[in-house]
Amino acid sequence: MKIKNIIFDFGGVLMDWNPRYFFKDYFKDDEKMEYFLENIAQDEWNIEQDRGRSLSEGTDIQVKKFPEWEKEIRAFYDNWTVMLKSDIPQNVEILRKLKNTDYQLFGLTNWSEETFPYALENYDFFQIFEGKIVVSGTEKLIKPDPKIWHVLLERYNIHAEESVFIDDNSKNIEMAKTLGFMTIHVTPETNLELELAGLGVKI
Structure with missing residues (x-):
């Protein structure tokens, strides 16, 4: 054919694209960064925004689940363009x-x-x-x-x-x-x- x-x-x-391009400088602690990306702002969460859920709704859902990480969760989409390196x-x-x-x-x-x-x-x-x-x-x-x-x-x-x-x-x-x-x-x-x-x- x-x-x-x-x-x-x-x-x-x-x-x-990789969230580490932003969070490496944000955390200045690789272990903490990896914990956050594997357990808080994990792929399964980000995928729902790729599926069509709004960024604001996705952010709010995760902030309610992990209020102690609110600042970091809100930083995710606020700094998304930094994650798109090249x-x-x-x-x-x-x-x-x-x-x-x-x-x-x-x-x-x-x-x-x-x-x-x-x-x-x-x-x-x-x-x-x-x-x-x-x-x-x-x-x-x-x-x-x-x-x-x-x-x-x-x-x-x-x-x-x-x-x-x-x-x-x-x-x-x-x-x-x-x-x-x-x-x-x-x-x-x-x-x-x-x-x-x-x-x-x-x-």
Whole structure:
């Protein structure tokens, strides 16, 4: 089957986001920082904002649960832009190269509807997608729920078996495989151009 579409996750693939970029200086104590991120402002909590819960509601819920951490919890989204450190240049370079090919390019991201506009405004490479981006917070669906892939497929009238899906999360990769996508699991060591070439993508 000929590859026609290349679908990018953003965080960990094109964008380097990590709450530690802010909280390292905030706490100046790695042990305390890790405790906070694993037990108070944990991934499971942040994911609900990516699923569509408002930042203010998510913050208030956690403050009620952990009132002694109120200052730190409120600091999370107040300083979210510091956590978005930069793009991942080697992968963005591949995206820019793909712009000049016949492949259709899409984004499928777990991202809060409230914070995603900041990335759109501050990183020009997002314009390469020409608006063909499915954001979990807008859809109120989140990977690895298969429904969010179906939103992408149906909205843009594309087929999984003609598409490569690129993500840094192994659960998302496994789900995409079951849905018929070719996949690339990105790690810090991944050479994305080589991986795409291995699937027959010509850049």
